[in-house]
Amino acid sequence: MSRGVLVNLTKCIGCGSCTVACKMYNGNQWINERAATNGEDAKLADENWTVIQKFRVPQTAAGMDTGANKRNVSNVSNVSNVSEEHNESKNLNHTNKADRTHGEVWRFVKRQCMHCKEPGCVSSCFAKAFQKTEEGPVIYYPNNCVGCRYCMLACPFKIPKFEWDKTIPVITKCVMCSNRIAKGQQPACVSVCPTNVMKFGDRNSLLAEAKELVSKDKRYVQHIYGEEEAGGTSWIYVSDTPFEQLGFKMDIPKKPIPSYTSTYMHSTPIVGAVWALILTGLYFFTKRKELVKTKTAENKDSETIE
Amino acid sequence: MDFNIEFKKWFIRISYDHWSFRITPLRFFLILLSLLTAVVLVYRFAFGLQSVSNLNDQWPWGLWKGWAVFAGAALAGGGYGTTFLVHILHIERLKLISHRTLLISLLGYTLMLVGLFTEIGRWFNFWRPYISWGHESALFEVFWCVSLYFIIQVLELGEIVTEKVFRQIHWFFVRFFPVFAVIGVMLPTLHQSSLGAIYLMTDGRLHPLWWSPLIFLFFLLSSLFVGPAMLVMESVLVGFAFGHKTPNDVLKILARIGGGMMILYLALKIGDLVVHNETGLLFEGSFESYAFIAEHLFGIVIPILIVFSPLINYRGWIITYGFLTSVGVFANRMNVVITGMIRDAGVIYYPTLCEVIISFGLVSTVLLIYLFLCENFNILLKNNDSCNPNTADGKPHGIAEK
Numbered sequence: 001m002s003r004g005v006l007v008n009l010t011k012c013i014g015c016g017s018c019t020v021a022c023k024m025y026n027g028n029q030w031i032n033e034r035a036a037t038n039g040e041d042a043k044l045a046d047e048n049w050t051v052i053q054k055f056r057v058p059q060t061a062a063g064m065d066t067g068a069n070k071r072n073v074s075n076v077s078n079v080s081n082v083s084e085e086h087n088e089s090k091n092l093n094h095t096n097k098a099d100r101t102h103g104e105v106w107r108f109v110k111r112q113c114m115h116c117k118e119p120g121c122v123s124s125c126f127a128k129a130f131q132k133t134e135e136g137p138v139i140y141y142p143n144n145c146v147g148c149r150y151c152m153l154a155c156p157f158k159i160p161k162f163e164w165d166k167t168i169p170v171i172t173k174c175v176m177c178s179n180r181i182a183k184g185q186q187p188a189c190v191s192v193c194p195t196n197v198m199k200f201g202d203r204n205s206l207l208a209e210a211k212e213l214v215s216k217d218k219r220y221v222q223h224i225y226g227e228e229e230a231g232g233t234s235w236i237y238v239s240d241t242p243f244e245q246l247g248f249k250m251d252i253p254k255k256p257i258p259s260y261t262s263t264y265m266h267s268t269p270i271v272g273a274v275w276a277l278i279l280t281g282l283y284f285f286t287k288r289k290e291l292v293k294t295k296t297a298e299n300k301d302s303e304t305i306e
Numbered sequence: 307m308d309f310n311i312e313f314k315k316w317f318i319r320i321s322y323d324h325w326s327f328r329i330t331p332l333r334f335f336l337i338l339l340s341l342l343t344a345v346v347l348v349y350r351f352a353f354g355l356q357s358v359s360n361l362n363d364q365w366p367w368g369l370w371k372g373w374a375v376f377a378g379a380a381l382a383g384g385g386y387g388t389t390f391l392v393h394i395l396h397i398e399r400l401k402l403i404s405h406r407t408l409l410i411s412l413l414g415y416t417l418m419l420v421g422l423f424t425e426i427g428r429w430f431n432f433w434r435p436y437i438s439w440g441h442e443s444a445l446f447e448v449f450w451c452v453s454l455y456f457i458i459q460v461l462e463l464g465e466i467v468t469e470k471v472f473r474q475i476h477w478f479f480v481r482f483f484p485v486f487a488v489i490g491v492m493l494p495t496l497h498q499s500s501l502g503a504i505y506l507m508t509d510g511r512l513h514p515l516w517w518s519p520l521i522f523l524f525f526l527l528s529s530l531f532v533g534p535a536m537l538v539m540e541s542v543l544v545g546f547a548f549g550h551k552t553p554n555d556v557l558k559i560l561a562r563i564g565g566g567m568m569i570l571y572l573a574l575k576i577g578d579l580v581v582h583n584e585t586g587l588l589f590e591g592s593f594e595s596y597a598f599i600a601e602h603l604f605g606i607v608i609p610i611l612i613v614f615s616p617l618i619n620y621r622g623w624i625i626t627y628g629f630l631t632s633v634g635v636f637a638n639r640m641n642v643v644i645t646g647m648i649r650d651a652g653v654i655y656y657p658t659l660c661e662v663i664i665s666f667g668l669v670s671t672v673l674l675i676y677l678f679l680c681e682n683f684n685i686l687l688k689n690n691d692s693c694n695p696n697t698a699d700g701k702p703h704g705i706a707e708k
């Protein structure tokens with residue numbers, strides 16, 4: 001049974017507990033100086049397998065009045081925001097009304113590996129360092145990895161990261177806490193979320209649930225991100241704000257990434273064999289012709305080369 | 307058996323037994339660059355990729371992949387095209403260049419393998435794909451074909467080398483040469499196209515001017531038509547270094563064959579853009595569109611015009627053709643690896659000085675090895691004379707066979 005996670009972005013208040021849980025469970029460092037884990041500049045990195053990215057979107061774009069745009073909700077970036085608000089009101093005198101940021105709400109997006117059903121990273125790896133397990137997680141075996149970084153190029157979501165500063169580096173990414181899943185537990189990040197943004201379960205039933213949710217409540221964007229992207233992913237998202245405004249890549253091919261090369265790879269052995277046969281044929285054919293030609297040339301003794 | 311250093315006005319000749327090597331000012335510079343590269347390499351292996359390069363999570367592949375792996379393999383590709391013409395189709399007239407193209411190709415692949423080894427993060431694991439088969443990956447095919455082809459090339463070269471040393475096993479190489487030739491054409495055909503197939507998966511990431519479901523075919527064709535052009539470049543080099551002249555008619559035959567393939571290539575490229583409705587991208591005025599137009603105008607269109615006009619009868623124009631085509635294919639690989647990914651990465655990549663030093667340094671080392679081998683082995687075959695050790699102006703430059 002293939003597991004998955006349904007992420008309901010409308011419930012996320014940006015507290016960042018999941019990122020803490022991920023770091024603690026997987027033993028990753030805090031590297032805020034070079035890559036923040038929470039906030040507007042948050043980005044995935046070798047030590048950041050998951051991040052919470054903050055977006056400011058126009059109220060008109062957001063379908064719901066969620067907890068996230070109530071500014072008194074306790075969250076990590078709250079403190080800095082109070083002063084921002086203060087600045088904003090001061091600046092009001094200098095800017096015209098159109099520039100005012102009042103009709104703005106916040107949205108938070110949890111990012112991590114999507115655990116594609118047919119992952120590009122797995123089929124791109126020529127050493128089988130990435131493998132998809134039965135339960136759904138796509139995991140990494142550093143012992144096989146050559147460090148060529150083709151996986152970073154092949155992942156349509158740009159998930160795999162690399163330890164550029166290490167003498168002996170590895171590729172890193174969220175592994176969906178595969179050890180916990182094997183023990184029948186939820187991924188660490190899912191289990192700590194105070195507002196139940198994420199739901200862990202069978203991918204297909206989660207998809208059905210998401211469809212029902214979205215079709216019943218028109219305030220949701222009528223798109224389930226991950227249903228078809230890259231041929232379908234184990235992690236799927238629903239949102240009340242258009243995904244393109246939340247930093248989601250929208251031009252992801254609908255067909256599974258491995259299918260781009262599978263025909264090519266399957267025909268190679270045959271093409272190679274046929275080509276070798278043709279070459280051998282040509283070799284003997286032209287060799288004979290050449291012999292005949294040299295004989296005639298010797299007889300006539302006329303052919304001269306410069 | 308004696309070691310000897312002669313000081314001449316313009317060069318130093320070092321000789322030992324029957325080996326000899328001249329050190330001219332240019333070669334001295336190449337040696338310096340190679341040594342500098344060795345130092346940078348030690349640093350890279352001690353402190354990791356970030357210490358010497360601008361590669362990062364946005365730019366997992368940069369100058370080294372483009373230069374050593376993609377461009378290097380393409381430019382070295384001339385070898386198998388000539389092997390096909392000379393040893394499979396038995397076109398006798400071209401035989402006198404076969405040793406040279408073989409050697410350029412072998413050295414090009416050496417460059418590629420060393421470059422790759424430098425650039426992969428977990429180099430001590432380089433052998434993993436031999437036992438852990440990720441056979442769905444185009445890179446897997448490249449890896450296997452390149453390693454096997456490397457061995458085949460060494461065996462092909464064995465025929466030349468055993469003319470001078472280990473003569474007792476020369477018969478073996480002569481006897482099995484046809485087998486090497488067939489495999490030695492098949493493997494590179496596969497891997498040149500696989501290098502292109504690597505990028506099939508980057509649909510939506512690589513700029514659509516370069517991404518195409520036919521990208522593997524483009525890589526294959528360009529690796530073939532760049533062969534004659536590289537030979538022209540190399541004949542300029544040996545002409546300069548040894549006064550050895552490659553007959554114009556040989557270069558012309560090859561340039562015409564290459565030119566034919568370039569027309570096919572151009573037609574397919576245009577067809578590909580039309581079918582995918584991407585001709586508009588050519589005029590979007592972006593950096594990518596200019597790079598694409600320049601690549602095809604200077605690297606394909608002008609060379610075709612030269613080859614199929616009377617201009618090809620002039621040596622200067624042949625050289626222009628060779629230069630433009632080689633640079634064009636080089637630019638194509640760089641555009642795929644770097645220019646075409648700028649849009650997707652969202653930030654610009656520029657290589658560090660160390661990346662540039664290593665790139666040029668590896669080429670310098672390869673050039674030095676090439677010059678050494680030319681001076682000491684029977685590489686520069688003269689017209690219809692397979693074992694003439696002398697250069698065109700009659701000065702001996704090596705002892706091929708006594």
Ligand code: SF4
Pocket residue numbers: 113114115116119120121122138154155156157158159160173
């Ligand atoms: S999102 Fe990327 S890294 Fe994750 S499984 Fe898919 S292809 Fe692999």
Ligand code: SF4
Pocket residue numbers: 124125126127128129130144145146147148149150151152171
């Ligand atoms: S970097 Fe490692 S995991 Fe990624 S494709 Fe290369 S060998 Fe496979």
Ligand code: SF4
Pocket residue numbers: 021022023025026049050112173174175176177187188189190
């Ligand atoms: S599933 Fe596990 S590894 Fe992945 S983001 Fe959540 S806690 Fe981290």
